[in-house]
Amino acid sequence: MKLHHVQQQLANHPIADIPAAVHAALDKLAHPVPAGEIAITAGSRGISNIAAITRAAGDWLKSRGAKPFIVPAMGSHNGATAHGQRAMIESLGITEEAMDMPIRASMDVVEIGETFTGxxxxxxxxxESDGVLVLNRIKPHTCFVGPIQSGLMKMMTIGMGKINGARTFHQVPCLKKADAIIALGEAIIGTGKIFAGLGIIEDGYDQTAELHALAPEQFASEEPKLLDHYTNDYFPKLPAEEFDVLIVDQIGKTFSGLGMDPNVIGRRGLAGVPDFPSPRIGSIAALELTTASQGNALGFGLGDCITQRLYDAIDFEKTRINAETTGDMDRIRMNHIVKDDVDAFNWCGDRSGTDRWLVVPNTLHLDSMYASEGLVDELKSNPQCTVADEPVEVEFVDGRMKLAF
Structure with a gap:
């Protein structure tokens, strides 16, 4: 198969000096830093510059006389064990040595209230701390829509809640999750334990673009504004609305909580909940699971076929725990398994045709991709896209696709 290389121009606004930007954002907080120990949350996502941001936040707290430490806060991820969650943040560069702060990992929780789901x-x-600095990226969630989705409130309710908090939230019906995350978040803020939040916004190239420090009483009012800002001004999308086939080279937690972002591929994978109206994709093939996902392949069921090497990389226990906690088992339904990338291409072509194909590295980095001849004219008319005039032949080495993204 021959494909044309496509460059998609995305919003490009990287912060040049991350530590300075973190300090400048936190300097705007009007309330004083509590004396004593301050917990900083660390999630499992592959957030750009997460180690530098976390270190800078800790340094800022130290400069104010506090004693910061880091808490892995990722709900049920990485096997829902303290060791697994610590290993996850260390794989992101958040180690005690690099951060110059202790890491305190535990799955033990304190009950602070009750809802109808638990x-x-x-x-x-x-x-037990004297305050919590909630740190997270703000972006659309993978299973519900609403004014608040993935961000500071989610980090408090699901991340800090460990597997118990994740279960409480995910037992709420999808159509009520947007209200639930606000109610649960406000209950946590009501404990007085939250010192502040640092919301991260990334640009279209997965670069840190903006940092916003919020007092806890601002979370409910300001986070929706930041989400709208990100969605309208930064969020990367596929360059068309209809495809016969989408080939995703890599999936994994570092790109999306579901490996492939539903907001990008248009598939929610939720029983009884309609998919997004666009994009419309005939077949989706996923070729590889990132090693940084440490076997958690939640979301592989959103595709139609996976390769044997992706299947072999799955830690089914980790993936099952994560899926059962969310309650969305369709997202790990077993799809068609093919021998290798060559078979994935052939299977998708036989199933959905060969006219409108798009090959992407993952669903987070959408600036470089490859398109079939049937998409070329449409993409050339897209002002954000530059399409190579001459196509390249897709090469396979030992059954694996070789394309330079």
């Missing part, structure tokens, strides 16, 4: 919980180290 107890509201908080990581015990966060609860």
């Amino acid at each position: 107890p509201i919980t908080m990581d015990k180290f966060c609860h």
